[in-house]
Amino acid sequence: MKDIFQDLFNKVFGFFRQAEKEENAKETAVNRLRVVLMQDRTNLxxxxxxxxxxxxxxxxxxxxxxxxxxxxxxxxxxxxxxxxxxxxxxxxxxxxxxxxxxxxxxxxxxxxxxxxxxxxxxxxxxxxxxxxxxxxxxxxxxxxxxxxxx
Amino acid sequence: MSGRVIVITSGKGGVGKTTTNANIGTALARAGKKVVMIDTDLGLRNLDLLLGLENRIVYTIVDVVEERCKLRQALVKDKKNPNLCLLAAAQTRDKTAVTEEQLKKICEELQKDFDFILVDCPAGIEQGFQNAVAGASEAIVVTTPEMSAVRDADRIIGLLEAKEEIKSYKLLLNRVRPNLIKSNDMMSVEDVVEILSADLIGIIPEDTGIITSTNKGDPIVNDENSLAGKAYNNVARRIMGEDVPFLNLEEDTGVFAKVKKFFSGLMGKEK
Incomplete structure (x- = not known):
């Protein structure tokens, strides 16, 4: 029982750590949009x-x-x-x-x-x-x- | 009586302008308001399909403009709701068949008899958009939490701000998928609102019911059990000035929620 708990904990924790490291799809979208809208708005x-x-x-x-x-x-x-x-x-x-x-x-x-x-x-x-x-x-x-x- | 003329626009196609129009119109009519919808998407009309009125159209907006019929004759009454009318677009003509001035005149004429005139705008920022906006004093900008839709909405907002006649515009966020937002795969409502810095009038969840309701020609607001229907109903209430809180769209069905549930279950047992 304890092993299962440990395993699951590691998996979930690992998932969190991975999510922390890489920029997620949402952040990428927001950042790309910000830049492109700046350019759209300034006509630069x-x-x-x-x-x-x-x-x-x-x-x-x-x-x-x-x-x-x-x-x-x-x-x-x-x-x-x-x-x-x-x-x-x-x-x-x-x-x-x-x-x-x-x-x-x-x-x-x-x-x-x-x-x-x-x-x-x-x-x-x-x-x-x-x-x-x-x-x-x-x-x-x-x-x-x-x-x-x- | 002087009705409010609201244009429903988006820039990008396929984000749900026409669906929004059909549902807000139906919801307003269900609330007892007299509503007329104008389809200005000449050559690509669809509002008639969404309302199930495609077989009842005799005259179109082009017939009105070219004086083949009176404005009143061209208004098609909704099957279910006598408060609701449609002025259909012509399918065989293009965007140049009606001018900004002519649309303005039609809107002014309709303002006398209706509480709300909802103008369904074609996609794009060309003449079709200019025509649709011409008679309106309010706008609803429909967008989805996708990059291209938000970018186009930003363009549209820029154009609306430059128009003196448009006194206010509101943002309607369509096809929101709470599970994707939760897993950080989709921009959240807050992200979109912040990027566009516009006031929000509605958040509509993605709902497969929209497909079936379109197939039947029966707007989803007529379905009391639908979440999207409820959300559209709330938009209509906000338009009428009611202060309605936004729906909580989060369902605890995601992987995340399951893990959390499983976890808390285990924790309980350990204790």
Whole structure:
């Protein structure tokens, strides 16, 4: 009698553990729907999302070394509010010299592909100090986001 | 008298718009209200079948619009309930045979004589949908706990929100399967409501009785013992302003419940 009880208990417990591990069909449906509805509602096409992702990588790699393949850019819903969540696995923050080097090379080589932020920085060298604080802020932001999502 | 015009719509086909229409209409009529249903699915009419009125149709909505008959002549009375009428769709014409303006006019005309005008909307978001919505001030969005149906319902809600004439819309969740929800294989009512952030007016369980009632041409609300029938009846009562709690659809017949039962039995013996 005890053996039967034990066996059943293990089976049921095992079932629970398995259910815990894998995302069930319902959760998959809810999560997939959330994402697809976000895109439906914003009219943001996958192509545009991909473009945005590319540009963000370009911008942020000036300041941090990251795992580009693991970067995640997704819509998430918090109540009625929609949020664009960016999760960046940061390998290492770049030091000031590297950032400066990247900026000067930007200035020299890629004037056409610079976005607004970068233009502001490169136009006036006196502004580099404020830029540094900005980059620090950005680092801490990405770190906190990463902590939140992992 | 100025009746309420309610459009029943879904975006996706096959989620139970027409079944919902037939049952809510019948339930409202059984409660003593004067009800007319308009089938706007030109070319693909089915509401007549669900009500068992397919052999009684002489004139259709297109005949009314093209002035081959008076509006009153085209209304087909229900077999069981004299409070209930149907304005059938034309089977041989397409969605362009009636315009938004014409439908609006028909609805206005019917508002004088009826408490409720239920407009059965075709699937899709094209002209047929635009026509059906034109005369309505309220909407019921029918969906099921399936991804494609919920996605389409979201589109429809977006379109309804953009329409000034639609003052309110409510969600009706059809074909709910409590056992699948319990085993986490199907989205729950709460999931769908949260995703669509809309007010709920009804939860209808999946019921094989719907198939037999459709085959007989007799809406399931006429069957007092049916759970789906009860659920539809409650929807009608909510439409009339009554505060009716949602039915508890959970039956303890799932594997889960059996294991639990077996377990508690064993526990009892051990003690």
């Amino acid at each position: 096409t996958p192509e545009l999302l991909e473009k945005m992702r590319g540009e963000l990588i370009e911008l942020l790699s000036k300041y941090v070394e990251m795992d580009k393949d693991a970067l995640e850019l997704n819509f998430e819903q918090e109540g009625n509010q929609m949020a664009l969540m960016l999760s960046i696995p940061v390998l290492r923050a770049k030091d000031e010299d590297e950032i400066e080097a990247a900026e000067t090379s930007d200035e020299e080589n890629e004037e056409s592909s610079e976005d607004n932020d970068e233009e502001q920085v490169s136009e006036d060298e006196n502004d580099t100090r404020t830029d540094e604080t900005e980059s620090e802020k950005q680092e801490s932001n990405t770190n906190s986001k990463q902590n939140k999502s992992k």
